[in-house]
Amino acid sequence: MKSIPETIPDLRTLPCLSVLKEDELSLIGEQAHVSTFLKNEILFRETDPLTFIFIVKTGRIKLFKTSHEGRELTIKLLGPHEYFCCAPLYLDGKYSVSAMAMEDSAVVMIPSKDFKEIISVSVSEIGLRVIRGLCSKIKYLSVLAENLSFKDVEQRIIFALSRLAEEKSPDNNIVSLAVSHQDIASMTGTVREVVSRTMMKLKKEKVIVDSSARGFTVDKEKLSRLLK
Amino acid sequence: MKSIPETIPDLRTLPCLSVLKEDELSLIGEQAHVSTFLKNEILFRETDPLTFIFIVKTGRIKLFKTSHEGRELTIKLLGPHEYFCCAPLYLDGKYSVSAMAMEDSAVVMIPSKDFKEIISVSVSEIGLRVIRGLCSKIKYLSVLAENLSFKDVEQRIIFALSRLAEEKSPDNNIVSLAVSHQDIASMTGTVREVVSRTMMKLKKEKVIVDSSARGFTVDKEKLSRLLK
DNA sequence: TCTCTTCAGTAACTTAAGTTACTGAGAAAA
DNA sequence: TTTTCTCAGTAACTTAAGTTACTGAAGAGA
Numbered sequence: 001m002k003s004i005p006e007t008i009p010d011l012r013t014l015p016c017l018s019v020l021k022e023d024e025l026s027l028i029g030e031q032a033h034v035s036t037f038l039k040n041e042i043l044f045r046e047t048d049p050l051t052f053i054f055i056v057k058t059g060r061i062k063l064f065k066t067s068h069e070g071r072e073l074t075i076k077l078l079g080p081h082e083y084f085c086c087a088p089l090y091l092d093g094k095y096s097v098s099a100m101a102m103e104d105s106a107v108v109m110i111p112s113k114d115f116k117e118i119i120s121v122s123v124s125e126i127g128l129r130v131i132r133g134l135c136s137k138i139k140y141l142s143v144l145a146e147n148l149s150f151k152d153v154e155q156r157i158i159f160a161l162s163r164l165a166e167e168k169s170p171d172n173n174i175v176s177l178a179v180s181h182q183d184i185a186s187m188t189g190t191v192r193e194v195v196s197r198t199m200m201k202l203k204k205e206k207v208i209v210d211s212s213a214r215g216f217t218v219d220k221e222k223l224s225r226l227l228k
Numbered sequence: 229m230k231s232i233p234e235t236i237p238d239l240r241t242l243p244c245l246s247v248l249k250e251d252e253l254s255l256i257g258e259q260a261h262v263s264t265f266l267k268n269e270i271l272f273r274e275t276d277p278l279t280f281i282f283i284v285k286t287g288r289i290k291l292f293k294t295s296h297e298g299r300e301l302t303i304k305l306l307g308p309h310e311y312f313c314c315a316p317l318y319l320d321g322k323y324s325v326s327a328m329a330m331e332d333s334a335v336v337m338i339p340s341k342d343f344k345e346i347i348s349v350s351v352s353e354i355g356l357r358v359i360r361g362l363c364s365k366i367k368y369l370s371v372l373a374e375n376l377s378f379k380d381v382e383q384r385i386i387f388a389l390s391r392l393a394e395e396k397s398p399d400n401n402i403v404s405l406a407v408s409h410q411d412i413a414s415m416t417g418t419v420r421e422v423v424s425r426t427m428m429k430l431k432k433e434k435v436i437v438d439s440s441a442r443g444f445t446v447d448k449e450k451l452s453r454l455l456k
Numbered sequence: 457t458c459t460c461t462t463c464a465g466t467a468a469c470t471t472a473a474g475t476t477a478c479t480g481a482g483a484a485a486a
Numbered sequence: 487t488t489t490t491c492t493c494a495g496t497a498a499c500t501t502a503a504g505t506t507a508c509t510g511a512a513g514a515g516a
Contacts, residue, residue, distance in 0.1 A: 016357035064414060074415040076368065079395070087362065102411075119358065127355035129244035130347065134315065134362040140304065141369035148376040149417035153473065167307070181494065183330075186292060187302040189377035194473060196495060213482055213493070381503065409464065422503060424465060441463070441512050 007032040010057055010108045013081040020118070028118055032110040037101040046098045052109040055083040059105025063097045065142070067150035068228060075142060077102070089116055090135040096142065148189055155228055156188040157198050158207075162223045178215040235260040238285055238336045241309040248346070256346055260338040265329040274326045280337040283311040287333020291325045293370070295378035296456060303370065305330070317344055318363040324370065376417055383456055384416040385426050386435075390451045406443040 008029040011017045017025065034057060037043060043054065046065060054061070061078045075097055078084060088096050089112060120128070147156050161184070165175040181195040188195070199216070202208045207226065210217040236257040239245045245253065262285060265271060271282065274293060282289070289306045303325055306312060316324050317340060348356070375384050389412075393403040409423040416423070427444070430436045435454065438445040 016354055016361060019353045019357065062411075062414075071419075072414040073417050074411070075372070077392075077395075077415075086358065087365065119354070122352055123355035123358070124350055124352065125247045126244055126347070127351035127359070129247065130314065130351070130359055131355070131362065133244060134359065134366065137315065138362065138365055138369065141366065141373060144303070145369060145373045145376060148373060164305075180492090183290075183302070186290075186300040187305075189301050191299075191474060192494085193475080193496085196493095197473090200495075211494090408462090419504060420464085421466085421505080425503090428465075439464090
């Protein structure tokens with residue numbers, strides 16, 4: 001993992017940076033550096049704090065999530081001139097995916113604060129707000145994909161109920177929801193009958209306190225205890 | 229479905245529009261109108277051409293995708309002051325999700341070309357490029373989620389192989405890929421053994437022309453014929 | 457050349473979850 | 487009030503796909 005200077009031509013390959021003027025570009029160029037990673041080397045883990053934006057120069061990088069049981073879901077493969085970690089920049093400051101070199105690769109690394117700085121000064125407030133909105137949508141969708149691939153139906157239902165209850169009433173523990181089994185099935189990617197089966201189980205465990213025709217009542221705390 | 233004027237206070241509730249000056253805002257305000265939808269009424273279908281950006285005023289709107297077999301995956305529920313269809317604006321011009329009112333709802337509808345116009349003039353070229361990049365990521369992730377929920381492993385593998393082959397070599401029909409079964413498993417959210425099973429089947433059907441230790445060769449055209 | 461490691465192939469088995477096919481309850485409509 | 491919907495509950499069954507547990511082949515490294 002050695003460093004070389006002269007990163008400006010690589011920065012130019014990014015659509016969003018290509019429109020910068022020469023002097024603006026060299027401002028980030030000075031902070032950026034190229035690192036090389038061997039096949040199977042990890043660039044970062046999903047829980048690491050975000051410190052760099054990456055541009056693939058040569059090679060291929062795999063972005064993936066890891067389940068509790070060690071299973072893996074590849075989110076995207078990146079080839080030359082693709083970049084990543086722009087989205088977490090406007091979220092919680094964690095990478096939120098892991099990255100591994102699929103072959104020996106060279107990568108331009110831009111300190112995330114310099115990248116963010118350039119975006120901040122070049123983009124108006126309204127643009128930044130649109131960007132933030134899109135980033136949280138990206139986060140939302142990658143959690144959805146992760147859940148669909150790693151969790152079983154019961155866990156997905158528990159997750160969906162937790163979120164619904166939290167959205168409806170952040171301050172109360174006992175929350176009534178007016179949602180049909182069919183709706184929950186659609187949110188969790190399953191069918192009505194399986195939801196019915198699972199809800200019965202949760203009712204026996206007193207996680208669902210009460211249920212009638214057009215809704216039911218959950219205990220948020222008990223729900224979150226069941227969340228793996 | 230009746231119309232009322234005076235939409236400016238509703239537009240203000242959107243973070244990205246709230247920073248606009250009074251006169252800029254009234255420019256879109258004049259074009260926007262409020263429509264009401266009854267419970268279960270469809271606002272639009274995923275294949276419809278994008279014509280409006282929506283802001284929920286009251287009620288709840290469900291965004292969802294529909295599978296070939298008629299199953300449904302809810303992508304997101306939207307409550308008051310949430311908006312949607314910003315992402316397709318910078319993509320293929322289709323809604324890409326369907327929307328249904330979950331209860332009687334009032335919705336502010338902004339003609340998409342007016343919304344896009346405002347964004348275009350208020351956001352610099354660099355901002356727009358970042359936005360376009362994020363939008364295609366959103367598209368990518370929603371296809372991933374859709375595949376995970378609707379398609380069986382065989383279809384997901386066929387899809388992944390098609391995409392890999394297309395990325396590697398858009399112009400040739402017969403393409404060699406240097407990807408392990410484990411990698412494919414990770415891309416499709418399954419395990420190695422199941423990939424092996426499926427690849428054997430595809431080999432018998434002459435869709436996979438050749439395979440050796442570190443890769444295999446696919447027939448793109450035959451692959452896409454199998455894609456449902 | 458000879459391990460050692462990694463990846464593919466396969467079979468037998470288990471199980472989660474989808475399917476089919478009902479019944480019944482409660483709300484809304486007539 | 488009666489009928490008609492819509493939604494929930496349930497049981498029996500089927501099946502796709504995950505698990506376990508091997509064997510063998512091909513490269514990589516010593």
